[in-house]
Amino acid sequence: MTQTSENGTVLSVRDLSVDFPLQKGVLHAVRDVNLDIKRGKTLALVGESGSGKSVSARSLIQLVDSPGRIVSGKVNLFVDGTAADITAMGAKSPHIRAIRGGRIGLIFQEPMSALSPMHKIGDQIDEAIEIHLGLDKKAARKRTVELLRQVEIPNPERMADQYSFEYSGGMRQRVCIAMALACDPDILIADEPTTALDVTTQAEILDLIKRLQEQRGLAVLLITHDMGVVAEVADEVAVMQKGRIVEHGTADEIFYTPKHPYTKRLLGATLKLEHASDHKAGTYDPASEPILKIRNLSKHFGHVGGWFSRAGPSIRAVDDVSFDLHRGENLGIVGESGSGKTTLGRMIMRIIEPTSGEVIYTGSDDKDQDVLALQRKGLKKYHAAVRMIFQDPFASLNPRMTVKQIVGDPLKINNIASGRARDDRVAELLEMVGLSAEMMDRYPHAFSGGQRQRIGIARALALDPRIIIADEATSALDVSIRSQILDLLLDLQKRLDLSFIFIAHDISVVRYFCDRVLVMHKGKLVEIGEAEQVCTTPSKAYTQALISAIPNPDPRNKRMLHRTRFQSEPQAGAEA
Amino acid sequence: MGQYSTDDVAPRELGHDPDDPALAEMEDDGTEADGRLMGLERAGAWRLAWWKFKRHKLAVASGILVLLIYFVAAFAEFLAPAAPGDYAARYTYAPPQTLRIWDGEEFGLHVTGYKVEVNPESLAREFVNDPEQKIPVGFFVRGSSYEFWGLFEWDRHLFGPLDPDQPMYLLGADRLGRDMLSRIIYGTRISMTVGLVGVALSLFFGILLGGLSGYYGGHVDNVIQRIIEFLLAIPTIPLWMGLAAAIPPTLPPVQVYFMITIILSLVGWTGLARVVRGRFLAMRNEDFVTAARLDGASEVGLILRHMLPSFASHIIAAVTLAIPVMILSETALSFLGIGLRPPVVSWGVLLQEAQNIRTVATAPWLLLPGMAVVITVLALNFLGDGLRDAADPYSK
Numbered sequence: 001m002t003q004t005s006e007n008g009t010v011l012s013v014r015d016l017s018v019d020f021p022l023q024k025g026v027l028h029a030v031r032d033v034n035l036d037i038k039r040g041k042t043l044a045l046v047g048e049s050g051s052g053k054s055v056s057a058r059s060l061i062q063l064v065d066s067p068g069r070i071v072s073g074k075v076n077l078f079v080d081g082t083a084a085d086i087t088a089m090g091a092k093s094p095h096i097r098a099i100r101g102g103r104i105g106l107i108f109q110e111p112m113s114a115l116s117p118m119h120k121i122g123d124q125i126d127e128a129i130e131i132h133l134g135l136d137k138k139a140a141r142k143r144t145v146e147l148l149r150q151v152e153i154p155n156p157e158r159m160a161d162q163y164s165f166e167y168s169g170g171m172r173q174r175v176c177i178a179m180a181l182a183c184d185p186d187i188l189i190a191d192e193p194t195t196a197l198d199v200t201t202q203a204e205i206l207d208l209i210k211r212l213q214e215q216r217g218l219a220v221l222l223i224t225h226d227m228g229v230v231a232e233v234a235d236e237v238a239v240m241q242k243g244r245i246v247e248h249g250t251a252d253e254i255f256y257t258p259k260h261p262y263t264k265r266l267l268g269a270t271l272k273l274e275h276a277s278d279h280k281a282g283t284y285d286p287a288s289e290p291i292l293k294i295r296n297l298s299k300h301f302g303h304v305g306g307w308f309s310r311a312g313p314s315i316r317a318v319d320d321v322s323f324d325l326h327r328g329e330n331l332g333i334v335g336e337s338g339s340g341k342t343t344l345g346r347m348i349m350r351i352i353e354p355t356s357g358e359v360i361y362t363g364s365d366d367k368d369q370d371v372l373a374l375q376r377k378g379l380k381k382y383h384a385a386v387r388m389i390f391q392d393p394f395a396s397l398n399p400r401m402t403v404k405q406i407v408g409d410p411l412k413i414n415n416i417a418s419g420r421a422r423d424d425r426v427a428e429l430l431e432m433v434g435l436s437a438e439m440m441d442r443y444p445h446a447f448s449g450g451q452r453q454r455i456g457i458a459r460a461l462a463l464d465p466r467i468i469i470a471d472e473a474t475s476a477l478d479v480s481i482r483s484q485i486l487d488l489l490l491d492l493q494k495r496l497d498l499s500f501i502f503i504a505h506d507i508s509v510v511r512y513f514c515d516r517v518l519v520m521h522k523g524k525l526v527e528i529g530e531a532e533q534v535c536t537t538p539s540k541a542y543t544q545a546l547i548s549a550i551p552n553p554d555p556r557n558k559r560m561l562h563r564t565r566f567q568s569e570p571q572a573g574a575e576a
Numbered sequence: 577m578g579q580y581s582t583d584d585v586a587p588r589e590l591g592h593d594p595d596d597p598a599l600a601e602m603e604d605d606g607t608e609a610d611g612r613l614m615g616l617e618r619a620g621a622w623r624l625a626w627w628k629f630k631r632h633k634l635a636v637a638s639g640i641l642v643l644l645i646y647f648v649a650a651f652a653e654f655l656a657p658a659a660p661g662d663y664a665a666r667y668t669y670a671p672p673q674t675l676r677i678w679d680g681e682e683f684g685l686h687v688t689g690y691k692v693e694v695n696p697e698s699l700a701r702e703f704v705n706d707p708e709q710k711i712p713v714g715f716f717v718r719g720s721s722y723e724f725w726g727l728f729e730w731d732r733h734l735f736g737p738l739d740p741d742q743p744m745y746l747l748g749a750d751r752l753g754r755d756m757l758s759r760i761i762y763g764t765r766i767s768m769t770v771g772l773v774g775v776a777l778s779l780f781f782g783i784l785l786g787g788l789s790g791y792y793g794g795h796v797d798n799v800i801q802r803i804i805e806f807l808l809a810i811p812t813i814p815l816w817m818g819l820a821a822a823i824p825p826t827l828p829p830v831q832v833y834f835m836i837t838i839i840l841s842l843v844g845w846t847g848l849a850r851v852v853r854g855r856f857l858a859m860r861n862e863d864f865v866t867a868a869r870l871d872g873a874s875e876v877g878l879i880l881r882h883m884l885p886s887f888a889s890h891i892i893a894a895v896t897l898a899i900p901v902m903i904l905s906e907t908a909l910s911f912l913g914i915g916l917r918p919p920v921v922s923w924g925v926l927l928q929e930a931q932n933i934r935t936v937a938t939a940p941w942l943l944l945p946g947m948a949v950v951i952t953v954l955a956l957n958f959l960g961d962g963l964r965d966a967a968d969p970y971s972k
Contacts, residue, residue, distance in 0.1 A: 349870065396864050413874075
């Protein structure tokens with residue numbers, strides 16, 4: 001790596017190290033990182049949680065959160081024919097402030113929190129322009145409207161006068177991009193810009209960044225954990241692990257001739273989820289009697305009217321959905337945010353009471369039960385047979401209880417085992433999910449995300465369930481841990497005769513795990529069918545658009561660029 | 577413009593910062609991270625909270641001071657050199673004496689005596705410390721007898737003049753020649769327990785009504801919140817005055833004391849109820865509570881086993897911050913003459929003596945109970961702040 005500014009490098013990072021002093025010792029968050037960001041090119045920095053990729057990016061503009069600090073290295077910015085060393089500038093100096101926003105634009109993961117809800121969108125961009133470019137109000141507004149037009153916000157003059165909460169997630173991210181570009185920066189740092197967005201929106205945003213890059217010759221540093229996104233947009237890739245860059249090369253090199261074992265593992269975990277699992281239990285028999293029948297289930301949320309207000313119009317979160325779950329089957333429910341898939345899962349558990357419809361459960365004694373009519377006692381029995389795994393492994397475990405208490409609680413409440421017998425059962429459950437029984441006395445905070453999710457699974461298994469509803473059970477986890485958890489669930493299915501309803505927004509996970517897939521859009525069931533068929537040759541236009549927007553982890557075969565687009569009813573057209 | 581996600585997860589999935597450096601080393605697939613978390617792994621929430629509290633030096637110091645003050649309240653009879661009602665007309669408004677060890681000739685703990693001089697300007701008789709006179713003092717001396725906690729009779733005091741008939745006024749004397757130090761010590765008992773009993777009552781109502789309000793929501797919540805708003809809308813001083821005026825003057829002091837605590841907690845519970853309600857509302861839909869509900873936990877089990885422990889530490893902090901409010905309210909009421917009345921001794925009652933500007937000018941030590949109030953209230957507030965910060969050991 002001996003590039004200089006002559007070959008288009010606008011920002012060069014040499015031997016950058018960032019330390020975080022902790023109570024005991026020092027955490028070396030970033031170690032000897034070297035990067036070259038070139039004009040018109042996209043460099044992707046990939047790694048799993050905690051690899052130091054965000055800290056690296058933030059340190060490029062002296063934005064490391066306290067108590068972290070840059071301990072060594074140089075960050076050289078080549079603009080206007082001169083080199084400026086960013087690490088030599090004070091974190092609050094006017095020079096660095098001129099560079100942030102002026103030379104280097106930033107966009108973050110969470111477009112919701114990056115915008116003030118108290119000010120109109122236009123005013124927020126105007127302000128940035130007034131500060132950095134010293135334009136007057138009128139000129140600033142003109143430029144704001146122009147920027148909003150560039151980021152393809154329809155009707156920019158009118159939209160500038162709206163507030164951020166009137167924008168959808170994708171449009172907010174567009175506004176953030178417009179703000180980042182307000183002062184014509186040379187470099188754009190995008191920190192997980194699409195992680196919080198749906199796949200179709202993600203595709204739109206990545207497309208937009210690509211187009212703006214071509215128009216302006218921007219150098220882009222894209223930070224992401226998603227190898228699919230990397231393959232779709234990156235020219236060069238740097239793979240980070242534990243604060244170090246373990247491999248660096250062109251996208252093609254990284255994907256086709258990876259050298260470092262970590263890169264191989266990361267790619268392996270991503271590619272593994274690109275096809276159906278070969279561990280599937282194969283217990284699914286479409287001809288068998290279903291054990292769970294959902295008929296015309298609907299949920300309307302709406303204002304019922306109180307003392308001072310009239311009843312407002314209701315939102316149909318779930319609208320007339322029917323399907324069957326067979327014994328030993330893995331049924332996936334996919335959809336974008338707001339499609340009603342979580343509400344559907346919660347209605348089956350009766351955490352949310354349905355507005356109308358039927359849920360029929362066939363118990364182990366072959367008797368049909370109307371779940372929605374169950375009273376206290378019956379519901380308790382139903383909840384023992386149909387269990388749930390939650391999305392967030394941090395929120396779903398009581399931080400004040402030990403693992404033994406958490407996993408043993410269902411046994412205690414249902415008077416299944418006590419004392420010694422309960423401890424033995426908890427140990428057995430923990431070993432079943434791949435944890436050591438010695439960990440029983442620890443509290444959840446001592447475990448990693450993947451381990452916590454295993455604890456959640458052990459709790460679900462405690463009552464010998466027949467059906468498990470997993471609500472986004474793997475979406476908070478890193479890709480390598482994601483496939484481990486999915487394999488664990490498949491393995492448990494073989495041993496314990498389970499059926500799964502697997503709710504996810506990530507189609508690759510569903511394809512890997514499920515026998516059949518149900519696609520939801522705006523509360524309605526769009527399509528239901530064999531997983532392989534829905535994921536490869538979907539019949540409905542919406543599903544086609546959804547599938548084609550998924551990034552393909554293959555730089556030689558970029559799927560997103562050739563995606564099909566879906567236009568539903570006219571009012572949904574405003575969605576970015 | 578799209579629909580807002582009513583049920584979905586995209587933002588939640590980022591609930592923890594994936595690039596939090598503290599998590600950097602913990603987040604790994606296997607169990608290899610375990611060795612690095614020695615000690616932390618088995619520490620429960622309470623132990624973590626204690627670790628965090630310990631780092632807050634001011635709060636720890638205040639905590640020790642508060643314990644000391646309650647210790648004084650518990651052992652008032654023994655710690656006070658004299659009984660609160662012991663009067664000596666000879667020593668009206670006697671100024672504080674100085675405590676000395678060395679009198680110029682020999683060692684020996686003693687206080688100086690008084691002599692009376694006539695002020696040449698005002699021609700009033702005034703006490704002056706007389707270094708010539710020596711009143712020897714000692715520890716564990718005999719004095720007025722008292723019934724210790726109603727258990728046994730005793731006449732030993734921690735500290736006092738060797739000869740019980742000689743005067744010792746370390747913090748001066750009041751209008752009737754009563755020892756201010758002893759009275760402040762006895763006042764501690766009443767003032768501090770009014771805070772405790774009042775807060776205990778507030779806590780009971782606060783948790784009960786706030787819990788009902790937050791857990792059930794809907795109409796129950798609506799009704800309880802409107803009651804709270806109504807109570808908070810009434811100006812407190814007139815409300816107290818009205819209620820205190822309703823206490824029959826013939827009532828024995830102990831009953832007046834309880835009436836006052838009830839009056840104080842009548843307003844005090846509203847704040848706690850709001851804290852509790854907010855916590856319940858936030859926690860009702862937490863995943864781990866939903867999980868416990870699906871485990872089959874009953875409502876009582878949910879509240880007692882899963883929800884209350886999660887915010888018990890917050891309640892403790894809220895209580896610590898509520899006690900000084902109670903103490904101040906009692907002081908204010910008694911100062912205005914509508915709270916506790918003599919012969920009951922509380923800091924507020926003592927401060928009644930300091931209402932007259934002329935007495936304050938001649939005997940400024942009558943304001944010392946005010947110092948006691950200030951120190952106690954500050955200590956409780958610092959302690960409460962420290963506890964509140966420590967209450968959530970998982971926050972930064």
